[in-house]
Amino acid sequence: MAKGAGLRAATTLARLAARGAMRALRPAPAGPEGGPAFAQAMRKLAAAPEAAAEIREFRLLSLKPDEQGWVEAGFEVAPGEEVTAIAAGALWASKALDMRFGPRIGVWLRAGANGTICKTQSAAASLRMAEGGPLHVVAKPPGEWADEQGRFDPAFPRAGLSGAFDVCLIVWKNGALKGLEALARAGDHEGLVAEALERARNPVRPPEGWRYLWRLGEGEIYREVKDADAHRICCHTNEDVGILQFPADFPLTDTTELRWRWKTDRLPCDLPEDIQPTHDYLSIAVEFENGQDLTYMWSSSLAEGTIFRCPLPYWDQVETHWVLRSQKSDLGRWLSEARPVKADYARAVGTPPGRIVRVWLIAVSVFQRGEGICEYADIELVDGERRLKII
Template sequence: MSRTSRPSSPLDSPRVKGSPVSRPDFRSRLGAILSAVATDLVTEHRFVELEASEPPWLDTGLHVEAGDLVTVVLAGRVFFDQAADLWLDPSVQVWTRVGGHGPIERGSRATNTFRCANSGTVELGNAAPAEWVDRDGRITTDPGLYAFMTGGTTVGLIRWAHGVDPAGALRDLAAAGDVENLLMAEADRLDSAGGSPPPGWEHLWYLGPSEVYVDSDGVITCSSDNDFAIICHGADMALRPDTTLSWEWRVDQLPSAVAEDSFATHDYLSIAVEFDDGRDLTYCWSASLEPGTAFRCPLPHWSERETHLVVRSGTSDLGRWLREERNVHADRARAIGGPDPARITGVWIIAVSCFQHLGGRCAYRSICLADGLSAAAIN
């Protein structure tokens, strides 16, 4: 998908995700552009085929020095189940690291530019079906599970010459010829610092950055388009019988038209509290599940840590600002059960639209944790 004009609303922030161009066509067209570039602009470029069945990490053979700037451009599609059309965009699947060490990173689009923290060769890693357990890119999932994934990603790597400004260089290249607007989109991302979370929030590091959330005058707008994103705000409040989470939200578009409690349909919008026992309780707006319904996350890496509680359902209230106030202690006891954690350590805002690819839109304001002793304004 390519978008070339800037919208007036932050809910319509332009982001180029996976390109619809075929992998061979992408390689041919981008290769022709880069082959004509002088070496005083691009030191080296190469293409690497990263099949979805390849566990982390794949050595690309591109040697870099600490401080070098490298741009990554992606095309392809990664399937959990090709017959069911259950796939991920490469923008959320493909990560990089250098020299066998972190920091691992990925972009918020089908492109990314990063400054190498180490000297060595650039490596590529498929995220799903595993999950990163540290910032060096270690996984504890059985690598054999990757054999069930199909599809893959063609990765274009550009190592810029010293002193080159990638944003300006990409604009010049795009003016001479682009591939589905990917080069211009990366230049725009670099100039706009796309991927930065709202002030006071940070992305959940092992899921990666996004351009889903924008803060505007105390309102956090969310526009999820074929991706997933969690932003986190720190908190430190004892979990008491009178602890509450309150917020206002306006949901304009649900990312699912059916119940969200299965792997293939787990697209949703929610706000969550994180506890000091490593679990979280997330309050969601469902397309069809009844308010009060609680269910464990259907994703394998999340089922033991995240529980969903439906607080709104259906489409009749879409487009309206609504205020919620939930007793966190009572909700946690009913939805999760077991011994009480001692404290709330964070508030999360979550958006997922990577399974059915329908997109979701909403906005949040006036987020607050409170009990009989104190109140903490989150947003």
């Protein structure tokens, strides 16, 4: 680490510690709490006759962020069945720095020992199971999987966090919507049933042609808006993380450009984003055939033109950040961009590969639990007469 970056990191950590101390004096709730009160409330709701008539399976589990690994729920699911997960509690990475993670990013499910993993979209959400088998669940804080079957990468041990998620799992006889309507008539607990019901009634779908990166799971961060005047993707992140991907098989030549417009209204962090505890940001990225990606980001504090390797484990091997915008006067304004991707890659990463394979939108707000709001429009890859319109 360069001397200037090292000093900046030390200063940022000192500011975080001071903030943590102030928050400790006036602690804010970490969301709905787990424990006996949560378990008692969920059992009471599920036992109400109207709700019980809709429930096929009901389980309460406590998930800890240690080497516990996948936990069997104690029942099987069939392909197409809907499972509702309602969770409370928090996982703590550092109480001194006030770094905690909620169930929105940390509750994962799979059917069978080798099923494909899937993540809940919030603390109270429903999932349609693509595969059948014994249901397994795990508390998985931000980190890395070895594969899509949920094996843990031994290079990233799961120790070092405290806390727990208490999770209520319900398999419905006639689907999540009908079941949650019955559960809501029986009552609620800290708004969690209402939250699950709202998501069942009005699910947030990824924009057409895009999908969330499986490593971080599905989310509700991005919404597609089409009207008479514009086609754009709106991003709203708050205490979560998500990467949206669009397939883009495109040659990388000296004249290849990534073009787009964006408007950023709010940044999720007000500190330099180049260390792990403050790595909350908004960006657009290009993924290459060699597995590397280059991300053009907004920064609250770093100078425009700053280039740095991602500070997170796993991502430090594949991702490079380029601060494209950081002027506060540009917030709230639509800005047009055009980047010479090959030249940028050569400067930021090294010898360029031959092809682009995907375009990403990235939103991270999990570390400082802030809020980020931005919009994207007119994204395209252009090389002479060749053009790939993305939105």
